[in-house]
Amino acid sequence: MRTETRPKIPKFKVRQVKKSPYTIDKSKLRRFDRKNIIFERVEWDSSWEGYKRMYNETMLDLLSEEKPGYSRIDFALAYASWIVHDTFAGGFSWKKIPLYRQPAAMAEIDWTSKKYEIENPKRMSAYIKRAAKLFGASLVGICKLNRDWLYADAEIPEKFDYAIVMAIEMDADGIATSPTAIAAAATGIGYSKMAFLLACMGEFIRNLGYDAIQCGNDTALSIPLAIDAGLGELGRNGLLITPQYGPRVRLCKIFTDLPLTPDKPIEFGVKNFCKKCKLCAENCEVGAISMDDEPSFEVACKSNNPGVLKWYVDVEKCYLYWCENGIDCSTCIKVCPYNVSSAGKVEVSPRDFWKEDL
């Protein structure tokens, strides 16, 4: 850790806000072109250093060094964690998922064309939130779908009025080992849980006769939707900061035509605290996070979406660090005081991570 004295978050109260949680320059804001996502640019954009570079390019060298957190067992864990996300297509389905064997009684029910009658959208919202928790969401909120946050080429029919936004807590011990492969496993399992959660929620909605579009990082920007749905505020590190887990969450969303009641955005002092804290910026190995006191409209690279007042993260630098590290990094999550206050720890060594239950 580079900072001796760690800023402590003051006691905070979460309050709902009626005004927009953003300061927007409409002349600059446009729907994000997905081809500028950093992973896409690796494939097509020869104008930057990360072109055709894979972030596991140093993995074999690291394996031979047997460095703690980068051993065979650690990489095995990291790659295992993604398996459900990467292989279960049902997680990101926009249509009903056929059952292998449909019980006879179920065949009698016309799930898709006979709508469940909803007289009270507030009650329905409560059902949705309870179901999401049952299926594995740590946090869930609802917002009207602001189409500014859809990717430029996403065509979502007008009837999809609402987004159900869900956050999945990542393992605190795993993240506390960042930037090792163990921390990457904590991230990967967040994505695999997301596939499970989305599939169950999408089917729950379709079984009521409504439509559901299940999305991970695809189709729309998750962070502004999560802010709209009252899950948290935007931090200097470019991530959603939640009151419960800080930035130690993964996000996913479902667009639906179910009649629901939206939540309100919240504030609990993140913006002002970030102005002084800067721990994420100080601990980023490659200076990818702004050290400026104030947020601005100035983008850091082509993979940023302009038009919102914030601290823009240089995701090119971030990705190049991943290439050097042999796997992704979560240090700006690990060091954030909003994570530490919920996780109860900043740092866990790979050795201590594996020691558990021995």
Ligand code: SF4
């Ligand atoms: S993920 Fe790591 S490299 Fe990227 S911005 Fe965060 S701390 Fe920096």
Ligand code: SF4
């Ligand atoms: S670590 Fe970064 S994101 Fe977290 S409170 Fe400090 S400045 Fe904000």
